[in-house]
Amino acid sequence: MSITESGFSARLEELARIRDGAHRGPSSEATERQHAKGKLTARERIDLLLDKGSFTEVESLRRHRAHGFGLEAKRPHTDGVVTGWGTVEGRTVFVYAHDFRIFGGALGEAHAQKIHKLMDMALAAGAPLVSLNDGAGARIQEGVSALAGYGGIFQRNTKASGVIPQISVMLGPCAGGAAYSPALTDFVFSIRGTSQMFITGPDVVQAVTGEQVSQDGLGGADVHSEVSGVAHAAYDDEESCLADVRYLLSLLPSNNRELPPDVEGATDPVDRPLNALLDIVPTGGSASYDVRDVIAEIVDDGDHMEVHAAWAPNIVCTLARLDGRVVGIVANQPAAMAGVLDIKASEKGARFVQFCDAFNIPLVTLVDVPGFLPGVGQEHDGIIRRGAKLLYAYCNATVPRVSVVLRKAYGGAYIVMDSRSIGADIALAWPTNEIAVMGAEGAANVVFRREIAAAEDPEAARRQKIEEYRRELVHPYYAAERGLVDDVIDPRETRTVLARSLAMLTRKNVDLPRRKHGNPPQ
Template sequence: MTDLMPPITAPDTVSHVLADESAAARCAALAELKETRRRTSDDRATRRQHERGKLTVHERLELLLDEGSFRELQGLRRHQATGFGLETNRPHSDGVVTGWGTVDGRTVCVYAHDFRIMGGSLGAAHAAKVHRLMDMAETAGVPLISLNDSAGARIQEGVAALNGYGGIFVRNVRSSGVIPQISVILGPCAGGAAYSPALTDLVFMVRRVGQMFLTGPDVVSAVTGERVTTDELGGADTHGTFSGVAQFVHDDEATCLQEVRRLITFLPDNNQTPAPAYHCTDPIDRPNGRLVELVPTDPSRCYDMLEVVEEIVDDADFLQVHEDWARNVLCGFARIGGQTVGIVANQPLHLAGVLDIHASEKAARFVCLCDAFNIPLLTLVDVPGFLPGVDQERGGIIRHGAKLLHAYCAATVPRIQLIIRKAYGGAYIVMDSPAIGSDLALAWPTNEIAVMGPEGAARVIFRRDITDAHDPEAALAHFTKLYRDELVHPLRAAELGYVDDVIDPRATRCVVADALSVLRTKKTSLPYRKHSITPL
């Protein structure tokens, strides 16, 4: 094997700088080498990085991590590949910086591509560094963050590069649900490289600098004749609004990395530790008087569920996930009484809050994420049903809706359902009803729980009476009121035991905080199985 290794002849190698016999001189030479490598000898590459509107790898790490906390691993590693000029181009770090640091004092492992060095491309040595760090993150039980800015596989290394990606993918999957994995797209992430972020838990993207796609604009043009830019094909807005690949989209790197730090405060280190709790300065018994004003009693009128959420949680601090995708459902992290909670809520401002294909997928993934990392779930319900239509049926709304149903049924974390207003049909069941295992079912006096809306039910049940009536409209109004009074009365579900309590909206925060406190010690035993079969 040694015959295949290229000779190390570059003057900046470790063997050269440590040739002096003096220990002090060796330490000084080593420090100089590391500092020189950190700055990168090619100032032009740094200048080009800035001209593209991008930060360098070390500037990014300084923004992401607590000051002075980063400890680099394998910074002196170099590739051993030959051919195509690689033997004379063997920079230290091999285009990726790996190590650990802290975010608000909590340890995280980070790997970050250095686009200035060989375009941040992945070869065998590059991949081995990433594999080593990923193994360390899993073993230590700490979050893993990747800062992606890479030209992709190093073509000169051939199949070795592809093998390296495979090693990353299998580690992404092995750590899934074990440690939080966060991907930040700060440059190109194309081809097979795009699968790693897709396998992680949460993806951040920055507009104008971050792109993800499997096939680039040139290939798209050659195959389909369609002319598109990289941003149109795989930019931040594409994935934040249309594909749903990115959960968070920001305008600049500094804001993006600050929001990554914010996200970390809501997540535990691993699946064996509880969700973080913080001292709460927002009074638990703070009355929620605005809630009475925010939600109209007329079920046909819309309102902004985001305002309801912000009124309930600590300090109106709600970190939305997928803010611009599937906007008919809200998902995100917050705290109530200092305890982290995941919130799922129908949004009447968009499509009246119905569940459709994308909303079901969005909520299902979020429920799974919270369940994996011991984050209690609060579900706020105001749902008229599933979106009807040929496109939805052909697109698989049954299968996609089943994903959300499966996610809730499988979740073992504390689960609280709060019915704000409408809760109709199968969508009521899917939105964490007691029938599928919610630990506490609450409702406001404005609740309407039924198989369908009162008017629709009246049209079905009393169809002939309405048709034969002298005044069909008056008959419809009469039978609608009759159905509402008999089966959709706000107290009816409580009388039947399907709601544990009907509460004053102004007491919502206090009641939910108390319930979370009681459910904190919840224990659930499940039958043995390798895993359930999710309706993917």
């Protein structure tokens, strides 16, 4: 062996030793403690997320440069965050994962700089970014440098918004300023029992307000997926959660300059008749049904991915494929609050519509809405301002848009749910539709109140006027006769008509007025 080879051998052995130490982490005991909490390590999580063997790590040997508080003696490689890229179903995805075994995953200056670099790389490459969050917030020992690191992350989250998909997976604690980065991303996934998000923890809450609450009760997975709407979904384990993250990524384009990936050679015939719909949707306007059963009939193989399923359940937002093409579906849900629009439903729908529009995902809207939810609480909490978010989102959307009125569509809620008047490209209706300012019962009470009051038999007069109003103004073809819907279709042909309409709209192009950005209602 030559001197050169001998020198390289020693250096390569040293490199292998250092890399192995960085990959193994601080100690086997630290790994056991992580597993004892029901949590995987950062690298185990990355292995589940990405295609096998595809991960390429960057800055695995990075260390902090902080002094004081004993930090000089503790300078582990990676500085508590694993960063790099790999593939999901063959397409590039960038990922960073906090390593709770190192400084509790807390963010310091070097830790933040690694994340900044990866976010810049993802934006430059035009590829999705997934963060696997399991950190204790800012590294207190590094002071304001750690806080500045968060500022850099927030700035990059905002810059990447609407340009590349950003997904946050909450796998442990996320407190203080750290919680704002997930809130700025497109989707937030969480794990029951292990993930918590809050701005101020239970101790601070008790000290300031006197309220006693656990970490889970304050910011657990179910709290944020059902009550606050911060999280889009909650899972019982990390494996099923990361499997759904992979599925979500398979439905999304890599960036805003691309179309979502199609599936060639779909086995579900586009002209499949939907006979079951005649049994699923009652003709009576007040009877309930689950609109997710309608969606399952329409989409390819009945497969769709609902987001925010547990929050604002009176509106359903889901991603699916129709004839192999990805679509975003927004649907009123008669099984929850009769499908009325309220503040939460409006905000949920608006956010989903904006996401689909940003990433070139066509929109299908299934309408069965009795109106906006009345009440003092809704009005005082800003239903006008916050309900207008959904209206703004639809009016601003330039992707292909097709709406279908399944049954009732009353008042302003009908207008908001992607009606022809706010820009739907194709507006369709089933023969059970009732498109009107309000239901016949309410309208008759208003329009004919004097005649009803003066009649010898007010109740009989009221029934007569209801039928008269329904016959003249609420019959299924009134809107079609006036060009407010393009066609009244057989429900069994809904899948076929939607697929053909979206195929026609594939090359839709809209020129928007030049502006810096709009000013949507907040």
